[in-house]
Amino acid sequence: MGVMVPFNPVEPFLRSERMPHIWCSGCGIGTTVNCFARALAESKLPLDKVAIVSGIGCTGRVAGYLNLDSFHTTHGRAIPFATGLKLANPELTVVVYSGDGDLIAIGGNHFIHAARRNVDIKVICINNFIYGMTGGQVAPTTPVGATATTAPYGCFERPFNLPYLAESSGAVYVARWTAYHVRYIAHSMADALRKKGFSFIEILAPCPTLYQRRNKLGDGLETMRYYKQHSVIRHGANTRDVNLHFQGEITLGKFVDIERPTLQQTMEQRFRQVLRDRYAG
Amino acid sequence: MPAATTGVKARKFRGEVLITEDRCKECGFCIEFCPPKVLEFSKEFNRHGYHPPILVNEAGCTGCDLCGLYCPDFAIYGIRVPVESPAATASAAGVSPLGNDTSGVESVRQGGGI
Amino acid sequence: MSPPRPSAVLSGAHFMDGNHAACEGAIAAGANFAAGYPITPSTEIVERFAARAPLVGATFLQMEDELASSIAILGAAWGGAKAFTVTSGPGFSLMMEHIGFAAMTETPSVFVNVQRGGPSTGLPTLPAQADMMQARWGSHGDYEIIALCPNSPQECFNLMIDAFNFSEQYRNPVLLMMDESVGHMTEKVVIPPADQINIFPRRHTSKAPSEYLPFKPASDDVPEMARVGEGYRFHVTGLTHDEHGYPSMEWQTQQALVGRLVGKIRAHADDLTRTEEKQLEDAEIVLVAYGISSRVALWALQEAREEGLRVGLLRPIVVWPFPEKRIRELAQRVNAFVVVELNYGQMVREVERAAAGRARTILVPHAGGAVHPPESIVKVLREVGSWA
Numbered sequence: 001m002g003v004m005v006p007f008n009p010v011e012p013f014l015r016s017e018r019m020p021h022i023w024c025s026g027c028g029i030g031t032t033v034n035c036f037a038r039a040l041a042e043s044k045l046p047l048d049k050v051a052i053v054s055g056i057g058c059t060g061r062v063a064g065y066l067n068l069d070s071f072h073t074t075h076g077r078a079i080p081f082a083t084g085l086k087l088a089n090p091e092l093t094v095v096v097y098s099g100d101g102d103l104i105a106i107g108g109n110h111f112i113h114a115a116r117r118n119v120d121i122k123v124i125c126i127n128n129f130i131y132g133m134t135g136g137q138v139a140p141t142t143p144v145g146a147t148a149t150t151a152p153y154g155c156f157e158r159p160f161n162l163p164y165l166a167e168s169s170g171a172v173y174v175a176r177w178t179a180y181h182v183r184y185i186a187h188s189m190a191d192a193l194r195k196k197g198f199s200f201i202e203i204l205a206p207c208p209t210l211y212q213r214r215n216k217l218g219d220g221l222e223t224m225r226y227y228k229q230h231s232v233i234r235h236g237a238n239t240r241d242v243n244l245h246f247q248g249e250i251t252l253g254k255f256v257d258i259e260r261p262t263l264q265q266t267m268e269q270r271f272r273q274v275l276r277d278r279y280a281g
Numbered sequence: 282m283p284a285a286t287t288g289v290k291a292r293k294f295r296g297e298v299l300i301t302e303d304r305c306k307e308c309g310f311c312i313e314f315c316p317p318k319v320l321e322f323s324k325e326f327n328r329h330g331y332h333p334p335i336l337v338n339e340a341g342c343t344g345c346d347l348c349g350l351y352c353p354d355f356a357i358y359g360i361r362v363p364v365e366s367p368a369a370t371a372s373a374a375g376v377s378p379l380g381n382d383t384s385g386v387e388s389v390r391q392g393g394g395i
Numbered sequence: 396m397s398p399p400r401p402s403a404v405l406s407g408a409h410f411m412d413g414n415h416a417a418c419e420g421a422i423a424a425g426a427n428f429a430a431g432y433p434i435t436p437s438t439e440i441v442e443r444f445a446a447r448a449p450l451v452g453a454t455f456l457q458m459e460d461e462l463a464s465s466i467a468i469l470g471a472a473w474g475g476a477k478a479f480t481v482t483s484g485p486g487f488s489l490m491m492e493h494i495g496f497a498a499m500t501e502t503p504s505v506f507v508n509v510q511r512g513g514p515s516t517g518l519p520t521l522p523a524q525a526d527m528m529q530a531r532w533g534s535h536g537d538y539e540i541i542a543l544c545p546n547s548p549q550e551c552f553n554l555m556i557d558a559f560n561f562s563e564q565y566r567n568p569v570l571l572m573m574d575e576s577v578g579h580m581t582e583k584v585v586i587p588p589a590d591q592i593n594i595f596p597r598r599h600t601s602k603a604p605s606e607y608l609p610f611k612p613a614s615d616d617v618p619e620m621a622r623v624g625e626g627y628r629f630h631v632t633g634l635t636h637d638e639h640g641y642p643s644m645e646w647q648t649q650q651a652l653v654g655r656l657v658g659k660i661r662a663h664a665d666d667l668t669r670t671e672e673k674q675l676e677d678a679e680i681v682l683v684a685y686g687i688s689s690r691v692a693l694w695a696l697q698e699a700r701e702e703g704l705r706v707g708l709l710r711p712i713v714v715w716p717f718p719e720k721r722i723r724e725l726a727q728r729v730n731a732f733v734v735v736e737l738n739y740g741q742m743v744r745e746v747e748r749a750a751a752g753r754a755r756t757i758l759v760p761h762a763g764g765a766v767h768p769p770e771s772i773v774k775v776l777r778e779v780g781s782w783a
């Protein structure tokens with residue numbers, strides 16, 4: 001007891017001087033960041049060449065806590081920022097880490113277009129079914145029946161099924177996990193880091209302060225237990241069938257893992273084919 | 282679980298768990314999801330008024346680092362230490378692929394051989 | 396990304412319109428990334444860039460909207476590119492948040508607005524100059540902007556290069572505020588040899604990562620930039636941030652940061668000011684006009700001079716920061732300023748403010764959709780002349 005020891009192995013991946021972070025007790029975002037640090041280690045990527053881009057939200061704060069070149073952009077626009085960054089500097093591995101509201105509500109248009117173009121970025125979406133940062137408003141992921149401050153009588157809009165949205169928009173890698181499935185998350189993130197093209201990982205995570213409390217679902221730990229008990233892993237499941245329902249069964253797994261030329265590749269191929277040696281790429 | 286605590290067979294590694302108490306926000310993830318259930322909340326408070334975990338069964342820790350993976354606050358992690366070098370915290374750093382900065386850690390709870 | 400090779404610069408004399416000239420100006424300035432979303436009357440700029448980009452080692456991406464294009468260029472800029480976007484009317488409104496983000500994060504970037512009639516969809520194919528205050532104040536919060544107003548295709552080329560240079564020098568978004576008439580006007584444009592074009596290089600730091608603070612001003616209140624991917628591990632945020640680039644929600648940090656952001660431009664207002672002046676020596680009435688209106692005003696000036704009125708012309712080329720010192724000087728000795736602009740009164744407010752009651756300020760307004768009939772300006776000049 002009390003022996004000086006090596007610092008936590010995730011430390012080199014963190015801006016330790018910025019700890020403690022702003023996330024609430026039992027918030028799942030930190031757990032996923034922990035997994036991400038391990039995925040970075042597993043991927044063996046040179047960290048100087050990994051850049052992280054976030055939008056705005058509780059999850060949007062991830063960029064600021066990681067010891068990488070990091071960009072905390074505007075609400076919803078992490079993906080187009082990342083697109084410019086990646087195209088200007090193709091040797092970077094560019095990761096977008098943001099919330100469900102950020103990526104899918106205000107940023108939804110960018111999400112589908114980046115997937116369509118197959119921009120070589122990895123998009124990690126922390127889905128807590130709610131707008132955390134602004135105090136618990138309804139999101140395009142909020143399940144029907146769940147309440148939020150702006151859906152006080154329960155959400156009556158059909159939410160997006162994110163893996164289906166990602167796949168049908170053109171993503172080459174699509175997976176869903178919960179914050180309980182830490183080893184799966186870490187491996188999936190490492191997979192995505194290695195993969196070329198638009199990769200998407202949805203991670204369900206507790207927001208005990210807002211979503212769980214407002215819906216009387218207990219605290220973070222209670223939610224993690226729920227994830228443990230009510231998740232089934234079905235790799236390769238048809239993404240049409242992986243809808244989420246309020247406190248329903250959760251289908252997890254790696255749903256999509258295909259090859260398709262990236263935006264950069266199709267661009268270069270086209271110019272080379274048409275312009276031949278006039279192409280200055 | 283009992284297997285981990287009662288195992289007496291010679292193993293190459295034993296588990297060690299390392300806790301930065303003042304980072305803990307008492308979410309309980311590490312305690313709940315530790316496979317051999319060797320952690321509990323401490324009676325003591327940390328700087329922010331939370332009860333950090335303590336290792337209650339030193340022999341039981343396998344060093345699996347699930348606590349480390351779960352902790353949203355980067356406050357705890359487990360490592361495996363070769364049994365040949367008992368107090369070898371330095372060589373523990375070698376076990377981790379993730380670096381060995383020695384600044385800032387407050388305490389170690391060592392588990393026994395399994 | 397490397398700067399375009401000299402062969403990218405189309406040196407020589409050309410007959411081209413303002414939009415194409417602006418595109419060539421960007422290429423000559425070393426722009427190697429553009430993102431845009433089509434909108435009249437600016438589209439020709441990105442159409443030309445789309446055709447030219449693969450030939451000169453640049454990248455063009457047509458994004459899904461102006462929010463995307465206005466931040467894709469900022470991502471590209473942090474990736475090492477010299478980047479710009481182009482828009483008009485409604486698209487300019489959509490870009491406002493990212494002009495503020497560029498100002499806050501000190502991202503070198505160029506935004507082109509080929510102004511058309513508004514509000515809303517307004518007059519897509521016809522000129523106006525009604526976004527001048529939006530250019531200055533359109534994004535929320537306190538910040539300073541640099542904006543340039545060309546009045547010919549040649550100047551579209553020249554000022555595009557200046558816009559890039561200012562954006563690098565001050566690490567600030569720079570706006571090229573064209574108008575439909577200048578954008579679609581075809582004239583002779585002379586593009587100089589590449590080696591005669593002055594390029595302000597990016598202010599990259601030479602400090603080691605351990606000694607480098609990303610938002611600590613080096614000189615002129617402007618911090619040096621780190622190259623991404625080189626181990627600096629820097630953080631960029633639109634939140635109020637300290638010299639490390641880390642968020643800090645203290646009023647002291649806000650004061651230091653916003654004070655510096657505003658100060659770095661204000662302190663150099665004199666260096667930035669650029670005007671064209673005609674017949675001011677003996678002028679009693681000063682026409683103030685920019686962009687296409689300055690050319691119409693010149694007609695009116697000549698006609699008024701023939702009638703014996705002592706009229707001069709002041710044309711702000713850099714409109715923001717506004718050349719208020721020059722207006723103040725002139726206000727001491729002239730009777731009146733007559734401001735000609737395609738709006739119901741925008742830059743005239745600046746003229747009036749700077750004149751501070753020492754000379755009268757009169758607006759010749761126009762709703763846009765056409766340029767002023769020169770006669771309407773002469774009429775005002777005659778009337779103002781009769782007051783003296």
Ligand SMILES: Cc1ncc(C[n+]2csc(CCOP(=O)(O)OP(=O)(O)O)c2C)c(N)n1
Nearest residue numbers: 056057058059075099100101102131132133
């Ligand atoms: C343009 C704009 N609109 C609204 C906001 C306010 N805002 C900040 S974060 C946020 C929602 C965040 O929700 P989500 O992306 O799900 O992130 P979480 O906090 O849940 O992690 C909103 C609406 C903003 N910052 N910018």
Ligand code: SF4
Nearest residue numbers: 023024027058132207
């Ligand atoms: S409000 Fe919710 S999402 Fe935000 S930090 Fe707290 S628990 Fe996490």
Ligand code: SF4
Nearest residue numbers: 315343345346348359
């Ligand atoms: S390393 Fe952590 S999770 Fe694993 S056995 Fe030890 S205390 Fe439990």
Ligand code: SF4
Nearest residue numbers: 305306308309311352
């Ligand atoms: S997981 Fe971390 S924060 Fe939660 S109780 Fe354990 S040490 Fe504390």
Ligand SMILES: [Mg+2]
Nearest residue numbers: 099100130132
């Ligand atoms: Mg959310």
